[in-house]
């Protein structure tokens with residue numbers, strides 16, 4: 338395929354081998370809520386935990402296309418593991434690589450190598466979509482920052498050693514934009530006594546260590562500020578704009594597996610005297626799933642290609658890819674369950690888990706509606722920029 342090179346295919350082969358031999362083995366235990374700490378370390382050793390982080394900071398230095406291929410392959414084996422790696426390797430590590438400095442790069446290296454876990458802590462009970470209204474505060478006291486607040490839904494949060502936390506460092510805005518955006522700062526906080534976490538019981542993508550995070554007067558120095566005081570909004574947007582392409586690759590991997598499982602099942606299952614796959618209605622359903630899957634794949638790879646080419650059109654395409662991939666992966670998973678009949682509704686089948694896992698693709702890293710809001714702004718000339 339023109340968008341991808343021989344090198345990307347080599348990365349795919351290695352990632353698939355790791356996924357089939359190692360990730361498949363934890364897919365069920367993750368679904369039973371076990372966090373795969375050892376496998377994270379192993380993925381770090383393999384150099385696929387933080388795919389885009391350069392070698393001097395502990396990663397393999399892949400481009401984003403290779404990064405999405407890794408995420409696709411991991412998610413094909415387990416949506417939970419794929420999402421966990423996306424949050425750690427892209428939202429946390431890729432962002433810290435872009436904005437971090439000094440000792441922050443030591444933390445990045447630990448995380449990229451799998452020796453420590455990093456989490457991206459933006460969402461709060463008050464506000465996920467309306468991130469500009471966040472309420473976590475960082476106040477200046479005695480020559481240092483004191484950070485207090487309550488974060489929600491944080492992937493890897495239960496086990497994280499480092500948190501990239503977004504906090505208010507000035508007057509609150511009205512939310513939804515304007516002033517609120519100008520008083521947000523990103524901090525890199527190391528886990529300590531001031532941080533408490535509480536697990537969240539999820540419908541799907543279980544085992545990702547999703548948690549509420551309570552920050553109780555955490556001390557931070559100026560050296561813990563990431564990207565500059567009151568520049569957190571740019572740090573956050575950078576993370577989420579890249580993350581939207583990356584998380585679409587998780588949706589892609591889940592949908593690809595759903596299609597494969599459906600073809601396999603349709604060959605095996607017999608109905609009305611012949612294999613399901615010999616019924617034209619089943620063939621048409623499979624063809625339609627495949628067409629949607631490949632359209633999704635093209636959007637995701639193209640978006641990553643635009644990022645790699647430093648093309649500003651990336652901003653449109655990353656949102657288009659996310660807005661298409663989330664709902665389409667959900668539709669494909671629903672068709673897969675349908676094709677499996679009763680078996681598709683049982684905890685035995687892979688597609689049952691995929692159906693639960695995939696729903697979050699319409700919610701996390703910006704809901705469908707948030708993607709629409711951004712695309713509408715871009716369409717009507719709103720002032721949105723991406724600084725590569």
Ligand SMILES: Cc1cc2nc3c(=O)[nH]c(=O)nc-3n(C[C@H](O)[C@H](O)[C@H](O)COP(=O)(O)OP(=O)(O)OC[C@H]3O[C@@H](n4cnc5c(N)ncnc54)[C@H](O)[C@@H]3O)c2cc1C
Pocket residue numbers: 424457458459460461462463464465466467489490491492493539542547697700701702703704705706707
């Ligand atoms: C499994 C999982 C993992 C997550 N991991 C992380 C993580 O690692 N780090 C992190 O910071 N966050 C994380 N999140 C949080 C996620 O990003 C938020 O849940 C998401 O952004 C939506 O925010 P919310 O839940 O507050 O919903 P709300 O913002 O309250 O939205 C509720 C509904 O209202 C809609 N809505 C909101 N505003 C508008 C509007 N103006 N017009 C029309 N409709 C609107 C939304 O689209 C949605 O359908 C995770 C969430 C989940 C479920």
